[in-house]
Amino acid sequence: xxxxxxxxxxxxxxxxxxxxxxxxxxxxxxxxxxxxxxxxxxxxxxxxxxxxxxxxxxxxxxxxxxxxxxxxxxxxxxxxxxxxxxxxxxxxxxxxxxxxxxxxxxxxxxxxxxxx
Amino acid sequence: xxxxxxxxxxxxxxxxxxxxxxxxxxxxxxxxxxxxxxxxxxxxxxxxxxxxxxxxxxxxxxxxxxxxxxxxxxxxxxxxxxxxxxxxxxxxxxxxxxxxxxxxxxxxxxxxxxxxxxxxxxxxxxxxxxxxxxxxxxxxxxxxxxxxxxxxxxxxxxxxxxxxxxxxxxxxxxxxxxxxxxxxxxxxxxxxxxxxxxxxxxxxxxxxxxxxxxxxxxxxxxxxxxxxxxxxxxxxxxxxxxxxxxxxxxxxxxxxxxxxxxxxxxxxxxxxxxxxxxxxxxxxxxxxxxxxxxxxxxxxxxxxxxxxxxxxxxxxxxxxxxxxxxxxxxxxxxxxxxxxxxxxxxxxxxxxxxxxxx
Numbered sequence: 472x473x474x475x476x477x478x479x480x481x482x483x484x485x486x487x488x489x490x491x492x493x494x495x496x497x498x499x500x501x502x503x504x505x506x507x508x509x510x511x512x513x514x515x516x517x518x519x520x521x522x523x524x525x526x527x528x529x530x531x532x533x534x535x536x537x538x539x540x541x542x543x544x545x546x547x548x549x550x551x552x553x554x555x556x557x558x559x560x561x562x563x564x565x566x567x568x569x570x571x572x573x574x575x576x577x578x579x580x581x582x583x584x585x586x587x
Numbered sequence: 588x589x590x591x592x593x594x595x596x597x598x599x600x601x602x603x604x605x606x607x608x609x610x611x612x613x614x615x616x617x618x619x620x621x622x623x624x625x626x627x628x629x630x631x632x633x634x635x636x637x638x639x640x641x642x643x644x645x646x647x648x649x650x651x652x653x654x655x656x657x658x659x660x661x662x663x664x665x666x667x668x669x670x671x672x673x674x675x676x677x678x679x680x681x682x683x684x685x686x687x688x689x690x691x692x693x694x695x696x697x698x699x700x701x702x703x704x705x706x707x708x709x710x711x712x713x714x715x716x717x718x719x720x721x722x723x724x725x726x727x728x729x730x731x732x733x734x735x736x737x738x739x740x741x742x743x744x745x746x747x748x749x750x751x752x753x754x755x756x757x758x759x760x761x762x763x764x765x766x767x768x769x770x771x772x773x774x775x776x777x778x779x780x781x782x783x784x785x786x787x788x789x790x791x792x793x794x795x796x797x798x799x800x801x802x803x804x805x806x807x808x809x810x811x812x813x814x815x816x817x818x819x820x821x822x823x824x825x826x827x828x829x830x831x832x833x834x835x836x837x838x839x840x841x842x843x844x845x846x847x848x849x850x851x852x853x854x855x856x857x858x859x860x861x862x863x864x865x866x867x868x869x870x871x872x873x874x875x876x877x878x879x880x881x882x883x884x885x886x887x888x889x890x891x892x893x894x895x896x897x898x899x900x901x902x903x904x905x906x907x908x909x910x911x912x913x914x915x916x917x918x919x920x921x922x923x924x925x926x927x928x929x930x931x932x933x934x935x936x937x938x939x940x941x942x943x944x945x
Binding site: 491535546555 | 673
């Protein structure tokens with residue numbers, strides 16, 4: 472079908488989700504209650520703000536992920552031609568992985584991969 | 588012969604005879620949309636009942652057995668129940684993002700349907716970068732989860748979303764490396780080329796142990812990427828209630844649930860395509876007679892058989908392994924799977940260049 476299938480799928484997704492939510496909205500009965508909209512925390516009244524500071528570990532992992540993800544994007548075109556190019560591609564990827572591995576070891580040594 | 592691609596061609600011809608070219612395109616788009624939506628709904632119903640039946644079977648109990656024959660209509664009853672439940676928005680939530688998140692989740696899993704070959708010559712979009720497309724679109728799904736968790740104004744949701752984000756982005760790398768090992772062997776990113784390269788045997792048989800390692804890494808990574816046990820700490824019931832969808836109710840919750848199950852189907856379909864040959868029947872090298880007999884089984888049956896086998900495997904994991912802690916989860920990825928995946932990719936490359944595979 473070609474690239475138009477993407478438009479079809481996006482529209483189908485929106486129609487499906489929108490239709491389901493709309494039908495549910497029409498046939499459900501709504502009641503109001505002052506306590507109903509409170510955040511659910513197993514019955515205890517919520518304490519403090521929700522949008523708090525989180526563990527810095529998430530941020531560090533996101534940074535390391537970013538490096539590897541960029542590497543992965545480079546690997547896609549490489550993978551397609553690797554078999555044709557032969558040992559040159561092999562040598563190239565060993566150098567590439569070598570440089571990457573030094574960075575990985577650095578992150579490891581700095582403790583970025585430890586969950587604290 | 589009755590095959591799905593023949594039926595599709597027949598519909599195309601019939602439309603071409605009766606309508607002008609522009610209308611044919613419109614009708615085909617509408618038909619494709621309706622087909623995808625029905626596949627979505629049917630998959631949701633089947634996978635939920637399958638999950639519950641498999642769980643029951645693993646725990647030696649009966650499972651749902653009241654609604655319909657052997658409880659097969661249970662998930663339909665559940666859908667009706669969810670449909671009549673009120674969908675509420677909690678106080679102080681970011682209303683726009685809160686309501687946008689389920690749409691995004693559904694649209695992303697819908698988009699992932701495009702490059703999957705359901706049967707011989709039957710796919711929505713024969714894309715020359717199919718594998719890259721799947722990796723690119725599937726990484727958007729984490730945004731819907733983060734959006735839902737952030738907008739809910741609930742600490743459980745926020746924690747669940749953050750964990751899920753860290754987990755999905757981490758395991759995406761191993762999944763990518765495992766996928767790349769097959770791309771190196773075939774030299775193409777096109778799904779159809781990858782399937783056709785397995786005409787004389789699936790990669791899992793042709794590829795010796797480097798491909799087995801890739802397959803195992805891929806299985807672990809997709810289990811983590813779809814937030815399923817033992818990597819379900821994004822929605823660990825005992826600590827976070829329901830994780831990022833704690834505050835969702837009614838149809839919006841159902842949509843998240845559906846998207847999650849459809850994602851499981853899609854990643855298993857990708858796994859089946861890359862490692863188990865997609866719709867390609869079970870062929871052995873030059874055994875022409877044997878291959879010919881295998882060709883009589885329809886290609887769509889092969890595809891769905893392999894996919895549901897992988898789905899069963901993932902459901903099996905759930906009742907076999909205990910849930911991991913977040914530090915164990917990240918250690919497993921960064922200290923074991925990623926280095927192993929990288930070295931394995933080198934092995935696969937050497938194998939591809941030396942032509943050691945069959």
